[in-house]
Amino acid sequence: MRVGIDVRSVRADASGPGIYTYRLIRALARRLQGESDFDFLLFHNGRAVGLDGLGPNFVPVRLWHAPGRRISELLFEQVLLPAALARARVDVFHSPVFFAPLVQSCPQVITVHDMYYFRYADRLTLQRRLIYNSILTYNIRHAFCVITVSEFSKRDIAAMTGVSESKIQVIYNCVEPCYQPRPKAAAQQATSKRLNIPAEQRLLLCPAGLSWRKNIPRLLAAFAILKHRHGLPHKLILTGKLEHSGNLEDNRQLKELATSQGIGNEVIFTGHVDENTLIDLYNAAELVIYPSLFEGFGLPVIEAMACGVPVVASNCSSVPEIGGDAYLAFDPNSIDDMVEKVLRGLGDAELRARLVERGLRRAAKFSWRAMADRILEVYRRAVAQRAPAAT
Structure with missing residues (x-):
């Protein structure tokens, strides 16, 4: 079976769908070691990374592309x-990043991560509104x-497009094996060198990114209260690119906002970080906040x-489904609730131990493996549905 996958999003600075695509092809490669039933053509535009060493069944195919323009x-x-x-006579095509060709020469599988843009x-x-409303x-x-990647998104997709839920299959994202607890002292030393801070500096980490929906302004307001009213000794680490996002939002103002609240020197904007750095950040942090x-x-x-770190996070959209009983939930619209839960997550030793234990499970x-097996089964069903019935 020949499967085509659009891997343009697998870039050095990938986030969201790009990370999903990268983990998808790695999971498939690990799962299919020594098997020859599948051949994969990985279509990209010359900017994709991480496509080497996947095995003989995975062939990168570069198509011409003029970078930086939506028309391209x-x-x-x-x-x-x-x-x-x-x-290439591809048997089934998979778009892991929302969009796919309107003209089909084979069955198409499309991953829709959420309905944020709707x-x-x-x-x-x-321009983007028209593209999403029509093509997607x-x-x-x-x-x-x-x-899709959650039952929450499945319901959203069905409600907003009118497609039957029977056509939508939930296949959860996977955690790469490299995400695991590391010796805390080593993670702190590595983080200290990268961020130029003392190794003993206590840290809170928000790895959510910086776009509007990540709710960073409220997090900064909560952190200002924690610093000024509660004397919290921690610094707040925010990962993600600090730049214009391409939508009607501009997160470059976040630095100015932090400064205006008197916490400019207490918040560290790392920009994009690689996977190894991110794992060190998780392990160096006392608490991860996801607002x-x-x-x-x-x-x-x-x-x-x-990575064995306690999590406090939002109580809305897909987060309760994914986090289950292994995190401490807060109302992301309430700064006071966020403050309260961060204080509990830092100060209650019994709760922290319970969250770590539940989180690892x-x-x-x-x-x-589960992700790869379920996606391979979708490919098989697509090809079987296309094949003419035997007479």
Whole structure:
């Protein structure tokens, strides 16, 4: 069986869907070692990384692309890619990042991570709104199968596009095996060198990213209260790129906001960090805070759990489904509730131990093997449905 996958999003600075795609192809490669039933063509635009060493069944295919313009993305998706799929006689095509060719030469599987761009369309430019409302809706309705990453997103997709829930399959994200507890002293030393802070500095970590829905302004307000009223000795680490996001939001103002609240020197914006650095940050932190207003999954929640660090996080969207009883929940719209839960997460030793124990068990449920097996089964069903019935 020949499977085509769009891997453009697997870049050095990948986040969200790009991380999902990278972990998808790695999980498939590990699962199929020594098997020859599947061949994968990995279509990219020249910017993708991490495509080497996956095995002989995984062949990167570069298509021409002019970087940096949405029109070139559309040219890739709607002209170059469908032509390449037809030439290669691909049996099934998987788009892990929402969009797929409108013209189909084979069954399509599309992963839709969440419906953020539908729920909050007012935060998009007019161009992006039109693209999401037209192309993505068409892709969802005409795909053989829509994969999503939580029951929450499944309900959202069905409600907002009118497709039957029977067409939508939930396949949870996986935690890479490298996310695990490390010796705390070593993680603190590594973090100290990278961030130029004392090794004994106590840390809170928010690995959510910096876009509007990540709710960073409220987190900064809560952290200011923790510093000024409660004398918290910790610094707050925020990961993610500090730049204009391309939507109707600009997170560059977050530094100015922190300064205006008197915590400018207490908040560290790391920018994008690589995986090894992120794992050290998890292990060096005393607490991970995830204040997001809207998620389709919430991967950092289970990454933190896998690293053995207690988590306090939002009580909305997909986060309760993913975190279960292994995290301390707060109302992300309430700064006071956020403050209270952070104080509990830091000060209650019995609670912290319980969260760590439950978190490790919870994270173990999101395995790469389960993800790979279920996605391979979707590919098999797509090809079987396409094959003519025997006479």
